[in-house]
Amino acid sequence: MQSWVQLRDMKAETWKKKRAYSDAELALALAILEDLKAGVDLNVSQRDHPKPDGGGFIPKHALVAVYYQMVDSGQWEEDEALLLKIRMKPTRTLSGVTTVTVLTDDQPCPGTCIFCPQETDLPKSYLSEEPGAKRALENAFDPYAQVSNRIKALRAVGHPTDKIELLILGGSFNAYPKTYQEWFVRRCFDAMNEVNPEDDPNFESLPEAQARNVHAQHRNVGLVVETRPDLIARADLAWFRYLGVTKVQMGAQSLDDHILEINQRGHTTAETLRAVTLLRAGGFKIVLHWMPNLLGATPKSDREDFKRLWEDSTYGPDEIKIYPCQLLEGTVLYDIWQQGGYQPYSEATLLDLIADLKTTVPRHCRINRIIRDIPSTYVVAGNKNTSLRQDIQREMKRRNTHCECIRCREVRQQNVTAGTVTLHDLVYHPAHAEEHFLSFDTPDDKLAGFLRLSLPEDTTRTGITDLEDAAIIREVHVYGQSLEVGEARSGIAQHSGLGTNLIEEAEKIALENGFKKLAVIAAVGTRAYYADRGFSMGKYYMLKDL
Ligand code: SF4
Ligand SMILES: [Zn+2]
Numbered sequence: 397m398q399s400w401v402q403l404r405d406m407k408a409e410t411w412k413k414k415r416a417y418s419d420a421e422l423a424l425a426l427a428i429l430e431d432l433k434a435g436v437d438l439n440v441s442q443r444d445h446p447k448p449d450g451g452g453f454i455p456k457h458a459l460v461a462v463y464y465q466m467v468d469s470g471q472w473e474e475d476e477a478l479l480l481k482i483r484m485k486p487t488r489t490l491s492g493v494t495t496v497t498v499l500t501d502d503q504p505c506p507g508t509c510i511f512c513p514q515e516t517d518l519p520k521s522y523l524s525e526e527p528g529a530k531r532a533l534e535n536a537f538d539p540y541a542q543v544s545n546r547i548k549a550l551r552a553v554g555h556p557t558d559k560i561e562l563l564i565l566g567g568s569f570n571a572y573p574k575t576y577q578e579w580f581v582r583r584c585f586d587a588m589n590e591v592n593p594e595d596d597p598n599f600e601s602l603p604e605a606q607a608r609n610v611h612a613q614h615r616n617v618g619l620v621v622e623t624r625p626d627l628i629a630r631a632d633l634a635w636f637r638y639l640g641v642t643k644v645q646m647g648a649q650s651l652d653d654h655i656l657e658i659n660q661r662g663h664t665t666a667e668t669l670r671a672v673t674l675l676r677a678g679g680f681k682i683v684l685h686w687m688p689n690l691l692g693a694t695p696k697s698d699r700e701d702f703k704r705l706w707e708d709s710t711y712g713p714d715e716i717k718i719y720p721c722q723l724l725e726g727t728v729l730y731d732i733w734q735q736g737g738y739q740p741y742s743e744a745t746l747l748d749l750i751a752d753l754k755t756t757v758p759r760h761c762r763i764n765r766i767i768r769d770i771p772s773t774y775v776v777a778g779n780k781n782t783s784l785r786q787d788i789q790r791e792m793k794r795r796n797t798h799c800e801c802i803r804c805r806e807v808r809q810q811n812v813t814a815g816t817v818t819l820h821d822l823v824y825h826p827a828h829a830e831e832h833f834l835s836f837d838t839p840d841d842k843l844a845g846f847l848r849l850s851l852p853e854d855t856t857r858t859g860i861t862d863l864e865d866a867a868i869i870r871e872v873h874v875y876g877q878s879l880e881v882g883e884a885r886s887g888i889a890q891h892s893g894l895g896t897n898l899i900e901e902a903e904k905i906a907l908e909n910g911f912k913k914l915a916v917i918a919a920v921g922t923r924a925y926y927a928d929r930g931f932s933m934g935k936y937y938m939l940k941d942l
Contacts, residue, residue, distance in 0.1 A: 417458050421447065424454050425462040429478065438481055456482050460554040476556070483554035493559045493617055494550055498542040499532035500566030500580060507568075507624065508660045509649075510691065510728035511721050513774075520567065523724075525771045528565060539580045540595065543587035547614055559921065560588055561618035569621035570632055578602055581619070581639045585920075588614040606640055606920045615921025618642050620683070626663035628671035633678035633858050637936035642919045643681040646671060648711070650690055651704040652697070659690050660728075672711050673827045676850060677857040679868035679917035679937065683764065684713040688749060689721040689741050689778070691729060695749045702753050706761075712826030714848065714871070715802075717765040718753070720746055723776045730776065740778025747784065751791045754799040760822055760833035760848075762802035805843040807875050817844045817894070819901065828853040830909075834901055836874075836894050845874035847898035851909050862934040866915040867906035872898060899929055907942045914940045 417425070424445045431441035442453040459482040466472040505512075505520040512521045522529040535541035547557050562584055569577060585605035586592045589612045592599040600608070609616055621636070622645040636644070648668045650656050656664060668684075675682050686705065688698040705711050723733055723740050732738045741749070750766060757763060766788065772780040781787065792799065817836040824831050832849040848870040855864050874894045906914050915937040918926050923938060931938035 417461065421454060421458055422462055424448075425458045426466075428454060429459060429463060429466070429482075432478055432481055433475070457553060460552065463554070464551070479554055479556070493561050494555055494557055495561045495563055496543055496546045496550075497528045497531075497563045497565060498539055498546075498584060499529060499537060500564060500569065500572060500576075501537040503567055503572060505567050506571065507662050508728075509662070510660050510732070511687075511724070513724045513727055522566070523770060523774055525774070526769050528769075532566075539583035540587045540593060543584050544590075544593075547587070557614050559617045560614050561620065562588075562616055563620045565622055568623040568627050570623050570627055570635070574635070577639065585609055585616065585640075588612060588616055590614070602639070609920045610923050612921070616640065617919045617921045619919060620645060622646065624663060625668040625671040628674055630674060630857075630859055633674060633680075634860055634936060636680070637678070637860070637917075640920050641680070642917050643683060644675050645683040645685070645717075647687075648684040648705075648713075649687040650693070651701050651711070652693075655690050655692050655697075655701075658692050669711065669827060672713070673829075674858065676826065676829055676870075677852050677854070678860065678863070679850065679870045679915060681714045681848070681871050681917075682711075683715040683717065684711065685717045685719055687719050687721050689746070691721075691732065691738050695741065695745055698749060699752065702756065706756070706758055708825050709827045712824060712831065713761060715762045715764050716757075717768075718750060718763065719765070719768045720750075720779060722768065722770060722774075723778050724770075724774055725776055733777065743779045743781050743784070746779050747788055747791055750784070751788050751795065751797070754788065754792065754801070755797045757799060757801045758822075758824065759800045759802070759805070759835075760824060760831070763799070764803065802843060802846070805837075805841065807838060807842040807844050819897070821901075821905070828857070832902070832905055834898050834905075836898070843875070845872075845894040845898060847872045847902055849902040849905060851906070851911065860936060862937045862939060863915055865912040866937075866939070867902070867909065867911040867913075868937075869899070869902055869914060869916040872916075874898075895925075896929060903940070903942060911942060913942055916940075 424447070427445050428438075428441045431444070432438060446453060460479075463472075463479060463482065467474055499522065502518050502520075507520070513523060514520050515522070515524055517533070518524060518529055524530060524533060531546065532542060535545060543562070547560070551557050564580070564584070582602040582605050583595065585602070585608075586595070589605060589608045591608070619640045620643040621641050625646050625648065628644075628646070646668070649659070649661055651665050651668070653665050672682055672684075684705070686702065693701070705713060705716070720741070721729070723729060723738075729738055733740075754763070766785040767782060769782070772782055798804075817838055820835050820837055822833040822835065824833070830851040832851070833846060834849060835846040836844040838844055850868045850870050852863075852868065855866055872895055903914055915934070916926055916931060918931070918938045923933065926938045931940045
């Protein structure tokens with residue numbers, strides 16, 4: 397059998413071959429682009445300019461390559477509308493923000509979760525055939541190379557790379573030595589800033605690299621780290637802000653202490669709740685992983701467990717990943733299964749369960765994922781269907797039920813004009829805060845943009861001076877590509893009108909509730925956007941007096 401390294405090299409070879417264009421092909425690509433600029437339909441133009449040797453049509457990646465040649469040489473202005481037509485996978489960046497995932501190196505995780513795989517040379521729980529892990533291995537876990545190569549690859553297929561959400565996965569991020577954490581983040585910024593490729597340690601500090609990024613070509617509009625609930629302490633909040641973190645992912649897995657215990661998660665539900673409360677008080681966006689089918693769970697207990705996420709005075713995550721427990725070889729759970737002590741749900745049971753759960757997800761939450769991207773060859777028994785999400789959607793259609801989560805309601809290719817959307821304020825009460833989910837919805841109930849405003853019960857909980865007496869904007873998100881061409885685009889909120897309106901509404905609500913100032917957890921690359929709207933930089937947050 398070929399190793400994955402050989403396979404990767406073969407793939408890279410074919411990729412390169414496919415992308416070596418002849419002069420004739422380049423000329424044809426240019427002719428097609430000019431047609432598109434003149435309003436000709438892409439398919440029509442591709443048919444009008446076939447390859448000379450009868451080799452089919454000029455592919456989109458050739459169009460993208462020529463587009464960038466023209467832009468880079470200064471002959472053409474950037475033309476987003478044109479790029480949109482020739483882009484290869486438009487859905488990946490629908491929200492206008494491109495996610496770049498990087499992995500930290502394989503330092504040991506202190507956890508002993510019974511379902512967790514450990515491969516040599518990878519952070520615990522990661523598998524070398526998972527796409528993200530694969531890319532990290534190819535770059536030897538070097539943060540600069542990972543970010544830089546990913547940006548290049550995305551650009552080559554026509555994705556915008558001006559707004560980058562950086563997702564740092566791997567072990568529990570804040571379990572690494574602080575020097576490593578800081579170095580890792582600085583190198584990611586160096587790569588987004590396209591400076592210091594050889595890592596001259598005296599080149600500049602992390603704050604300097606961040607300051608450079610405020611106006612860089614690839615601006616960081618979000619920084620996500622993952623960790624365990626028991627590793628979040630008060631002091632981590634300021635440290636995370638120093639690094640530029642805006643969102644934290646944690647494995648909650650279950651909200652039942654007995655289940656956590658027998659699966660050897662090593663933390664309690666009280667610790668999860670405490671972590672969520674602290675992070676919310678610090679204005680961070682919160683992503684929780686939740687796992688049905690753990691040892692000891694039944695479909696009935698999973699239904700009960702899922703409800704606990706949304707009860708008053710509890711977790712109320714902003715985003716969730718539903719990762720059904722998967723039975724993998726080499727884990728403790730595998731041994732238990734062999735002895736008859738564990739049974740994975742069948743595909744049908746899992747499908748029925750998740751189709752039910754999806755209808756109960758509140759409108760302020762986004763379901764990011766439904767199954768982990770594990771190649772089915774790793775899975776020993778139970779569900780091996782990696783397209784379960786689509787099957788669930790089909791099943792829900794058949795049942796005529798709906799998921800109202802953010803992801804299911806995001807406006808897609810639709811055009812949105814400010815006049816047609818309605819403002820809604822969804823209020824809910826997770827532990828120790830009142831949350832306002834302000835949204836602009838279209839007449840057919842699609843989501844054009846939203847803002848998360850948090851009114852903390854105790855503004856001194858974090859110990860961060862910036863946040864005293866402050867209400868906090870935790871997220872502003874206005875969907876990008878659905879906007880009509882010609883709309884102003886700046887910062888994270890592409891549609892300056894909707895973003896500004898949401899912020900003004902948040903100011904009003906904060907003031908009515910007696911807060912003296914408004915803080916926003918602004919990613920480095922969105923600072924200019926908030927500065928334009930009257931915010932100024934505090935120590936860790938951007939602030940505005942009300
Ligand atoms: S904490 Fe995460 S990485 Fe560590 S053992 Fe548990 S599941 Fe695996
Ligand atoms: Zn949904």
